[in-house]
Amino acid sequence: MSIGFAxxxxxxxxxxxxxxxxxxxxxxMEYEPILxxxxxxxxxxxxxxxxxxxxxxxxxxxxxxxxxTIARGQGETSAQTWPIGSMLFATTHADHYNAIIQRGExxxxxxxxxxxxxxxxxxxxxxxxxxxxCERWWKAFNGVDSxxxxxxxxxxxxxxxxxxxxxxxxLKSSLSEQTISYYWDAYNAGAGSxxxxxxxxxxxxxxxxWSAHQGTGTAGDQYCNSISLxxxxxxxxxxxxxxxxxYAGRGQLTPDKFALQPVFSxxxxxxxxxxxxxxxxxxxxxxxxxxxxxxxxxxxxxxxWTDIANLIVxxxxxxxxxxxxxxxxxxxxxxxxxxxx
Amino acid sequence: MTFKFxxxxxxxxxxxxxxxxxxxxxxxxxxxxxxxxxxxxxxECVITEGSTFEWVTCTARSGDQLTVTRDPTSPQSFSAGAxxxxxxxxxxxxxxxxxxxxxxxxxxxxGQAANYxxxxxxxxxxxxxxxxxxxxxxxxxxxxx
Numbered sequence: 001m002s003i004g005f006a007x008x009x010x011x012x013x014x015x016x017x018x019x020x021x022x023x024x025x026x027x028x029m030e031y032e033p034i035l036x037x038x039x040x041x042x043x044x045x046x047x048x049x050x051x052x053x054x055x056x057x058x059x060x061x062x063x064x065x066x067x068x069t070i071a072r073g074q075g076e077t078s079a080q081t082w083p084i085g086s087m088l089f090a091t092t093h094a095d096h097y098n099a100i101i102q103r104g105e106x107x108x109x110x111x112x113x114x115x116x117x118x119x120x121x122x123x124x125x126x127x128x129x130x131x132x133x134c135e136r137w138w139k140a141f142n143g144v145d146s147x148x149x150x151x152x153x154x155x156x157x158x159x160x161x162x163x164x165x166x167x168x169x170x171l172k173s174s175l176s177e178q179t180i181s182y183y184w185d186a187y188n189a190g191a192g193s194x195x196x197x198x199x200x201x202x203x204x205x206x207x208x209x210w211s212a213h214q215g216t217g218t219a220g221d222q223y224c225n226s227i228s229l230x231x232x233x234x235x236x237x238x239x240x241x242x243x244x245x246x247y248a249g250r251g252q253l254t255p256d257k258f259a260l261q262p263v264f265s266x267x268x269x270x271x272x273x274x275x276x277x278x279x280x281x282x283x284x285x286x287x288x289x290x291x292x293x294x295x296x297x298x299x300x301x302x303x304x305w306t307d308i309a310n311l312i313v314x315x316x317x318x319x320x321x322x323x324x325x326x327x328x329x330x331x332x333x334x335x336x337x338x339x340x341x
Numbered sequence: 342m343t344f345k346f347x348x349x350x351x352x353x354x355x356x357x358x359x360x361x362x363x364x365x366x367x368x369x370x371x372x373x374x375x376x377x378x379x380x381x382x383x384x385e386c387v388i389t390e391g392s393t394f395e396w397v398t399c400t401a402r403s404g405d406q407l408t409v410t411r412d413p414t415s416p417q418s419f420s421a422g423a424x425x426x427x428x429x430x431x432x433x434x435x436x437x438x439x440x441x442x443x444x445x446x447x448x449x450x451x452g453q454a455a456n457y458x459x460x461x462x463x464x465x466x467x468x469x470x471x472x473x474x475x476x477x478x479x480x481x482x483x484x485x486x
Contacts, residue, residue, distance in 0.1 A: 054348070074348075075348035075349060076347075076348045076349040076374060077348075077349065093348060094346040094347045094348045094376075097344070097346040097429075097433070098345065098346050100437045100438075101437070101438055102343055102344060102436040102437060102438070103436050103437070103438050103456070103457040103459075103460070104342070104457035104458040104459055104460075105343045105436075106458065106459045125459065127458075127459065127474065129474075129475070135474055135475075135480075136474075136480065137459075137472050137474070137480065137482070150483075151472070151482050151483070152472050152474075152480035152481060152482050152483065153480055153483075267403065297377070301379045301380045301381070
């Protein structure tokens with residue numbers, strides 16, 4: 001979907017609107033600059049002495065000279081009541097600017113991106129700055145497939161072309177993705193609120209015993225702060241994905257919260273809801289699915305093995321009900337790192 | 342470096358700042374309307390109090406606390422309650438690459454400084470396109486090998 005810009009578009013409401021209205025009527029001559037804009041949507045700002053409201057015009061759903069179909073309360077504004085005669089101005093939205101490519105705004109990688117790197121948008125260009133002799137630019141074919149076309153430079157040693165059924169063969173990477181898994185093996189007894197029942201069992205490397213949190217007392221908030229990483233793989237290879245999961249069981253009753261939350265050097269990440277992770281009810285335990293935290297809120301832009309070693313995860317459990325079956329349990333929390341080797 | 346944008350981003354200083362302060366704290370909850378920044382991302386905003394104003398560049402945000410680069414020539418002091426607003430600047434608009442916006446040269450650009458990382462230049466005498474890599478190094482944009 002593309003965003004359009006209406007040039008010098010100004011309008012006036014020919015009818016008053018309430019907060020629930022999704023069409024507006026303008027004076028007849030005021031439709032042309034709005035509906036002739038390029039793109040699928042145009043943003044208009046309703047501006048009064050005090051209030052402001054940003055609305056989005058659906059060009060395809062509007063009828064020239066009769067009404068505009070609009071989405072109300074856009075861009076952190078809320079729907080307001082507007083009297084007849086209220087003025088509208090064509091304006092821009094933060095999404096416009098965040099979608100524009102800025103000079104010098106390109107990702108830099110250190111590997112052949114084919115079958116490894118997902119593009120951020122169709123036609124994205126990325127620069128490969130190593131290994132020596134392989135410095136070159138790549139361009140994504142589309143915004144979905146991890147296939148890239150070399151647009152400067154030349155193939156490097158051990159690279160060859162392979163056919164994926166498109167018009168052009170793809171320059172294959174000489175590296176492949178490998179994975180290695182760790183588990184959290186220590187927790188900080190002085191941080192948060194360690195789980196009351198056997199807090200060491202979720203970090204002892206055994207899936208035969210577990211930590212538990214139950215009841216309506218203090219919420220469980222255990223900071224696991226060390227992983228079983230003695231040293232990174234040889235050469236500290238490039239990290240492409242970081243995931244977490246738990247060997248755990250949920251309560252038979254429904255807790256208010258049962259989640260994992262990574263803590264990065266820049267702040268907390270998103271909560272990984274274990275209630276939605278396919279776990280059985282206690283006393284059964286099983287592996288949850290993996291949660292990809294590579295690009296999580298506050299995650300490193302480029303992961304290093306130091307980031308891996310320093311990664312903290314919080315085990316969160318909260319109950320507002322109590323009784324038989326009010327127990328969440330975790331036996332182990334895993335960290336899976338995908339890298340190029 | 343990439344500029345980030347958000348809608349209706351504004352707040353008010355929680356405490357006064359002097360001309361040398363590079364950390365400013367907004368009133369509780371105000372920070373959420375400003376963009377979340379990763380490394381090498383920033384936004385520009387203007388602080389106003391009466392007729393006094395100053396453009397600052399925010400390079401990091403943690404909740405309501407902004408890390409800013411002050412105006413190098415005319416930093417101002419502001420009282421608690423001064424208004425802070427993300428505002429479009431010439432720097433932000435000039436960072437956008439426009440259609441047909443490229444330099445044309447009559448010679449190979451090797452050894453020439455780039456205007457920005459990844460700049461593309463057309464060599465009119467040979468019909469070649471060049472793309473900046475690092476420093477003063479350029480690579481020819483080729484078709485398929």
